[in-house]
Amino acid sequence: MSSRAAILARVRRALADVPSDDDFPVARDYARAHVAEGVLELFVAHLRDYRAVVHEVAEDALPDAVAAAVERRGARTVVTPAGLPPAWTAGLAEGVCLADGWAYEQLYDNSINNRPTVADRADRADILTTSTLDTADGVLTAAAVGIAETGTIVLDAGPGQGRRALTLVPDWHLCVMRAADVVASVPQALERLDPGRPLTWISGPSATSDIELDRVEGVHGPRTLEVLIVR
C-alpha cells in the first residue's frame, strides 16, 4: 500500500467515532472589523509603531514626494516593477530607475485552470538578476491592500508591485499606498485578495527579537520601510 493510501486509511480509522455526514459547525460571530472610523489614522499609527517611515501626500504631489524620498535616502538606483505608473518616477533623474519586466498579468488570466507554461526568468532579458537586485539601493512599489488594525501592507504581484524578490533583496522599500486600498481588518483584506497570486504581507521592517528579546530592525529583509500614503 502506498503511504498516501496508508495515511488516509489511518485517518479514517482514527475517525471511527465521527459520523460520515459530520458537519461540525463554526460560529462566525466574531467581528468583521474592530474599527469603523479613523481607519487611515490607525493604519498610519500602527505603521509608525513598527518604526516604518510614513508620509501622507496628495496625488499630484506624489512625483515630488518620490523624488524627495529618493534624495533623502541618497539612493542612486531604484528598482521599478512593470506596471508602475510612469508619473511616479517622473521626478527622478535619468538612470536611477532599474526597470524589471516581470508582470503577473501577462502570465495568468486569474483562472487557476488556465496556468500557462511560461518562459522562466532566466530566459527573459528584461528581468533583473538577483545580483543586480542586490546592488540596487532601493525599490519603489505600489501595494494591493493595507490593513489598519495590524499596520500591514499586502503585495499581490499586481501592476507596480512585481515579483517577490524585488521587495526583498534591496535594503530600502519605498511603498505607495492609496488611501482607498486601506481596509480596517484582516477579514476585510482577505476578501479582497486572490489566493492564486503570490502574496507578501509586510508589517514594518524586517525584525528579530531572538537575542534577549531586544527588538532589532532589519535582519534579512529591507531594513527601512518607507510608505507614501496617497489621499
Next chain:
Amino acid sequence: MTSPPTFLGMPPFPEAARSAVSNPQLRHNLRKATHTIRDKRAHVVGELSDWAELRAAGAAIKDRTLRRLDEYLLAAEAAVAAAGGTVHWAADAAEANRIVADLVRATGETEVVKVKSMVTQEIGLNEALAAEGIRAYETDLAELIVQLGDDLPSHILVPAIHRNRAEIREIFVREMAEWGVPAPPGLSDEPAALAEAARRHLRERFLSAKVAVSGANFLVAETGTLVVVESEGNGRMCLTLPETLISVVGIEKVVPTWADLEVFLQLLPRSSTGERMNPYTSMWTGVTPGDGPRDFHLVLLDNGRTDVLADTTGRQALRCIRCSACLNVCPVYERTGGHAYGSVYPGPIGAILVPQLRGVATGKVDPQTASLPYASSLCGACYEVCPVAIDIPEVLVHLREQVVEGGGHRAERAAMRAAEWVFDDAKRLRTVQRVAARSRRLLPRRAPGPGAAWSDSRALPEVPAQSFRDWWVRERGAPPARPPAAPAQPPVEKNRIEEDDR
C-alpha cells in the same frame, strides 16, 4: 562539522528539570523572556473585543477539519497539484527524510537553506540529510545560534532563549568562519551588531541557494495555498530565491477555506510574539512562473499524528498552531526551560503532544516520555491563553491514566520524581498555587466529551483542579515517598498542599 545534536538520551523530565532549575542564568533569561512576551500578548489580545469569539472559531475550524481530515487532505492535494506543485505523502520521519533527500539529490545540489520549522526538527531532517552528504543551513537567527552552538532549541518561538548576548557573540566569533562568512573583527555583543553579523553571514548563502526546505503554518485545502509567518525575512529569502522549494507539513496543518485564515491570522501573531502582526507573512499557491521557485514539493507528514487523532480526548492537541503562548505562562516551563522536556515541542503543548506522537497509549514509551504528563501542576494557565482552547490539563490527566495503565514501575518512579520536583520548594509551590487559584474556575468540573466516562468512573472531584499529589493519593493510597537521592531538599509542606488543593 560536529555531530548533530539530538534530544534522544535526555534524562526524564524531573532530573533534567532539577539541573535546569539550579542554573541561575538560565532561570533569569527564561523569566525575563516569558514575562516580556506574555505582557505583550495580554496587551494586544486586549485590543480585540471579540477575542473569545475568535478563539472559539479557531477551535471549531480546527475540529471541523480534523473530523473530516481525509477529505480536506485530498482537496489540498488536488489544489496544490492543479497549481503546479507536487504532493508527497510520508507515513513517518524516515520516509519524509528519504523523500526530501531524494528531491535534493535530484537537483544535483548538496546544500539547502532552511526556514525555521518545528516539523523538520521533529523528524531530524538536518541529521538525516547530513548522513546523505547534504548540508542544511538554518537561517532563522535563533536557529543559527542553536546550530552554530551545536545546541538544542529550547522554545518554540525563540529557540535560543537560554543564551545571552555574550554567549551568542562567542558562538559567532568561534563558529561562523567554519560555516561560511566569518564574524566581523571586533564584533560587539550588541543585539544589532549580532544581527548584522548574521545578515552578512547568510546573505551570500541566500543569493546562491538552489534548494530550500520549509514547514508551513497553514495549508488551505480549498485553494492549495501555503502560509508561512515569520519576522526576519529569512523565510522570504528561502521561499522566494531558490529554484526548488520543499515544504514539509504535518497533516494537521490543513484549514478548509481561504476565509478561515481571517481567524488564524488574528489569533496567531497576537498569541505568539504579542504583535498585531508579525513582520512578514508569505502565501503561495503552487508555482508562479518567473516569481519564486520553479519546482514546489509538498510533503504531507503523518509521523504519529493519526495515532493522536484516534484518541478522542487527546486529538484536540492537533488543533495547536504552535504559538507558544502556553510555554510563556507555564510556571513549570518558566523554571525548567525547554530542554528539560527532551523534545522539540517543550512546555505544556509538548507535555501532551510528544507522549501521544510517541505512542503512550500503547504503553511502550521510554521513561522520559512517560514523565512528560507529570511536568505540570495542572494549574490551567495554558488552557486559558491557548488561542484554540486546547484543554491541556484535561489531556494531561488523560495521559497520566495511560502512563499508569501501561507503564509499570518506571512510570511510577518518574511520577514520583515529578511530584518531588513540583512540590519540594515552598516558593515555587506558592506561585503554582496562585496561578491555580486564578484559573481554576475557568476549567470544566467534569471532563467534557468522551473523557467524561473516565472521570465519572473514577469519581474525580474536580479534574483539572486536582494536583499531582491528589492524583497520587487517589491512585496509590499514600503520599509519594521521597526518593533517597535527594536528602538535602526541604520537606514537603504537606498541610499547605492539601489545604490549597481541596
